Amino acid sequence: MRRRFRYRKGSPAKDQQKEPLSLRDLRQGEEAVLEKIDLPDDVCRRLMEMGFLPGTRVVAARAAPGGDPRVFRVDGIEVALRRETAAHLLLRVPHTPNAAGAP
Amino acid sequence: MSAIAGGGPASATPGPPVPPGSARPAGISRVIAVVGPPNSGKSTLFNRLTGLRQKVANFPGVTVEQKLGRIRLSDGTAALVVDLPGVYSLSPRSEDEQVTHDVLMGLTSEVPRPDTVLLILDSTNLARHLSLAASVLSLGLPTLVVLNMADELKTRGGDVDVAALAARLGVPVALISAASGEGWEAVLQFLGGSIAVPRPIDLPVISDIPKCHQWAARLGKEAGYSPPAPPLWTRRLDAVFLHPVAGPAIFGLVVVAVFQAIFSAAPPLMDLIDRGVAASGEWLAATLPASLFRDLLVQGVWSGVGSVLVFLPQILLLFLFLGLLEDSGYLARAALIADRTMAKVGLQGKSFIPLLSAYACAVPAVLATRTIENKRDRFATILIAPFMTCSARLPVYTLIIAAFLPERPVLGPLVGTRAAALLGLYALGFLAAVTTARLLKSSVLRSEKTPFLLEMPPYRMPTLRQVGLRLLDRAKVFLGRAGTVILGVSVALWVLAHVPPKAGHAPKIADSLVGTIGRAVAPTIEPLGFNWKIGVGLVTSLAAREVIVGTLGTIYGIEGDADAGGLQAALRRDLTPGGAVALLVFFAFAMQCMSTIAVVRRETGGWRWPALQFAYMGVLAWIGAFVANRVVTALVG
Ligand SMILES: Nc1nc2c(ncn2[C@@H]2O[C@H](COP(=O)(O)OP(=O)(O)OP(=O)(O)O)[C@@H](O)[C@H]2O)c(=O)[nH]1
Numbered sequence: 164m165r166r167r168f169r170y171r172k173g174s175p176a177k178d179q180q181k182e183p184l185s186l187r188d189l190r191q192g193e194e195a196v197l198e199k200i201d202l203p204d205d206v207c208r209r210l211m212e213m214g215f216l217p218g219t220r221v222v223a224a225r226a227a228p229g230g231d232p233r234v235f236r237v238d239g240i241e242v243a244l245r246r247e248t249a250a251h252l253l254l255r256v257p258h259t260p261n262a263a264g265a266p
Numbered sequence: 267m268s269a270i271a272g273g274g275p276a277s278a279t280p281g282p283p284v285p286p287g288s289a290r291p292a293g294i295s296r297v298i299a300v301v302g303p304p305n306s307g308k309s310t311l312f313n314r315l316t317g318l319r320q321k322v323a324n325f326p327g328v329t330v331e332q333k334l335g336r337i338r339l340s341d342g343t344a345a346l347v348v349d350l351p352g353v354y355s356l357s358p359r360s361e362d363e364q365v366t367h368d369v370l371m372g373l374t375s376e377v378p379r380p381d382t383v384l385l386i387l388d389s390t391n392l393a394r395h396l397s398l399a400a401s402v403l404s405l406g407l408p409t410l411v412v413l414n415m416a417d418e419l420k421t422r423g424g425d426v427d428v429a430a431l432a433a434r435l436g437v438p439v440a441l442i443s444a445a446s447g448e449g450w451e452a453v454l455q456f457l458g459g460s461i462a463v464p465r466p467i468d469l470p471v472i473s474d475i476p477k478c479h480q481w482a483a484r485l486g487k488e489a490g491y492s493p494p495a496p497p498l499w500t501r502r503l504d505a506v507f508l509h510p511v512a513g514p515a516i517f518g519l520v521v522v523a524v525f526q527a528i529f530s531a532a533p534p535l536m537d538l539i540d541r542g543v544a545a546s547g548e549w550l551a552a553t554l555p556a557s558l559f560r561d562l563l564v565q566g567v568w569s570g571v572g573s574v575l576v577f578l579p580q581i582l583l584l585f586l587f588l589g590l591l592e593d594s595g596y597l598a599r600a601a602l603i604a605d606r607t608m609a610k611v612g613l614q615g616k617s618f619i620p621l622l623s624a625y626a627c628a629v630p631a632v633l634a635t636r637t638i639e640n641k642r643d644r645f646a647t648i649l650i651a652p653f654m655t656c657s658a659r660l661p662v663y664t665l666i667i668a669a670f671l672p673e674r675p676v677l678g679p680l681v682g683t684r685a686a687a688l689l690g691l692y693a694l695g696f697l698a699a700v701t702t703a704r705l706l707k708s709s710v711l712r713s714e715k716t717p718f719l720l721e722m723p724p725y726r727m728p729t730l731r732q733v734g735l736r737l738l739d740r741a742k743v744f745l746g747r748a749g750t751v752i753l754g755v756s757v758a759l760w761v762l763a764h765v766p767p768k769a770g771h772a773p774k775i776a777d778s779l780v781g782t783i784g785r786a787v788a789p790t791i792e793p794l795g796f797n798w799k800i801g802v803g804l805v806t807s808l809a810a811r812e813v814i815v816g817t818l819g820t821i822y823g824i825e826g827d828a829d830a831g832g833l834q835a836a837l838r839r840d841l842t843p844g845g846a847v848a849l850l851v852f853f854a855f856a857m858q859c860m861s862t863i864a865v866v867r868r869e870t871g872g873w874r875w876p877a878l879q880f881a882y883m884g885v886l887a888w889i890g891a892f893v894a895n896r897v898v899t900a901l902v903g
């Protein structure tokens with residue numbers, strides 16, 4: 164059921180620009196490790212209090228119709244975030260990004 | 267399970283020092299704060315301890331202000347228990363969290379500073395919830411840690427060693443289920459004994475969240491905590507309710523079914539009440555000797571209050587539906603789904619929760635906005651909440667719809683014309699709300715976006731007891747209002763309708779003081795298609811919306827009209843179709859509710875916003891009704 168996040172062929176632009184990967188890029192069922200939160204201090208604190216800490220595994224769960232906002236599983240609970248917020252929760256990039264396409 | 271470990275009443279420590287500046291009421295031996303993360307079951311335990319009925323529901327942010335209760339401890343003394351809003355930490359981000367912070371720190375004059383803490387944590391989520399323990403324990407107050415939801419922990423196969431945790435924390439720990447009551451005596455037992463100040467082991471620096479988290483995780487491990495399996499049913503239900511197609515479709519169906527039930531399931535019960543009221547009224551009229559008092563009782567009280575009482579079944583049906591939404595955990599999903607719509611008007615999904623609760627009543631909805639972190643978003647939500655169709659509008663709507671619209675199937679047997687009309691009125695209110703939000707958020711209340719963060723609770727089966735109690739409480743509120751506001755207005759109206767007496771007899775109602783009042787407002791409302799009787803109803807409905815039904819009941823009761831086919835028939839004789847639609851539109855928009863005005867003043871800290879809101883909604887109501895009257899009259903003739 165759970166899949167590791169992998170780079171998708173569908174978004175080559177992303178690969179080229181090396182735009183940092185974020186929770187926004189996860190699809191339902193995919194999981195990844197959080198690297199850092201790039202948001203104002205008070206929001207960042209609250210997210211950390213809810214369990215979004217660097218080094219934590221996050222799983223993307225279901226979303227509202229249209230894919231936004233999405234529910235994320237972290238530390239045993241589910242928290243809904245908008246895409247625009249999820250984009251600021253950056254993921255730990257796999258060591259060999261280009262080879263990560265293999266399952 | 268009911269065992270309470272560690273700490274223990276045996277260790278005789280001197281009573282906790284009373285913090286300076288807090289006046290503990292005489293005869294109170296302890297002030298106990300109930301603290302914990304949102305939705306951990308604080309209010310459930312509070313209700314169990316105090317026997318009160320504070321609101322409990324399955325989503326974060328139910329309690330938004332402190333609530334006090336008294337209990338008698340086993341040593342015979344009385345203690346004050348304070349239920350508080352849930353918090354993720356002791357650094358507040360929203361108004362409700364501020365309340366908890368201020369009460370705990372003794373910064374509010376309304377509550378004496380607590381000297382004992384009941385820390386309620388969700389045992390199914392222990393590792394994370396223990397982070398909060400770090401900050402709460404560092405307050406240095408005598409604390410009992412309550413691990414709640416023991417039943418869920420067990421059924422989902424989790425476990426925790428209470429004694430080991432107590433030893434590590436240096437405070438007593440109890441594993442209970444506040445909902446079923448399992449093990450809750452341990453809490454009472456603890457509160458009755460003398461309580462030691464906590465001596466937790468290597469407490470981390472509170473401001474360092476990752477450290478706190480690691481501490482909590484390690485603690486959990488040392489206490490043999492094995493987290494429960496993921497909530498299987500929640501996953502399954504979300505697969506349906508958050509399905510892109512099935513989810514919204516199911517929701518739509520349920521809503522339509524509720525509206526239809528209001529017109530098809532409730533009427534038999536309403537007839538029963540109606541007949542009871544009519545029969546007892548006739549009995550009174552026949553038994554009592556003819557007197558002014560008898561007329562007051564029969565025409566004033568019975569017709570006035572009786573005409574409102576009839577609507578009890580419909581109101582309870584609405585509350586049954588709202589209660590199921592709140593208790594099941596679906597509400598948080600609804601907020602998730604609504605977030606996109608709310609984003610379009612400049613608000614966020616969290617605003618949707620107060621707005622939904624405004625379908626019951628705007629007053630708790632205005633309070634519930636305290637969970638919205640951004641002050642401007644919060645004010646915008648407060649200002650639009652009274653547009654949502656509250657339950658006090660329901661009697662007015664259903665009375666007029668039933669009087670003017672014959673029931674015919676619209677979509678097969680599922681939806682009739684009346685349910686469709688009612689749905690339309692709810693939609694009209696919602697539309698007015700979001701349009702106004704848009705206006706506000708693009709002008710005076712423009713602000714930076716605050717991220718939408720909402721914790722999704724697991725689904726829980728609403729219990730019969732919980733739903734039943736909720737309906738009972740609602741019925742009490744409704745009957746209470748019928749017995750106070752509506753009774754008072756009915757009696758006052760009856761008296762005003764009998765002065766000034768003409769040659770020792772009561773005047774014709776049109777010549778009485780009531781008629782005078784009605785005629786005074788009549789010129790302003792004639793363009794809307796209303797006569798002076800409706801005018802009187804509009805004046806009295808400023809107290810509360812449903813009062814207009816009682817008022818019309820009294821007026822027609824005095825005229826003797828109510829006998830000839832009841833209130834509906836009297837209205838049909840007195841209102842054109844244009845006027846009827848205009849009246850519905852007027853009620854959809856106008857802010858006729860003293861309690862809402864009062865609570866908006868309190869929550870916004872002045873008269874400015876409620877005055878603006880009252881004027882805006884009033885103007886909108888007048889214009890809307892005017893247009894409705896013209897259009898319908900032109901169409902129907
Ligand atoms: N299964 C189970 N459910 C519980 C238990 N205690 C509370 N609940 C449910 O948990 C939900 C939240 O309970 P509340 O008492 O409203 O929680 P709260 O901590 O006061 O929540 P806020 O006021 O929002 O902070 C409700 O649906 C309760 O019925 C329990 O011991 N077991």
Ligand SMILES: [Mg+2]
Nearest residue numbers: 308309328329
């Ligand atoms: Mg509560």
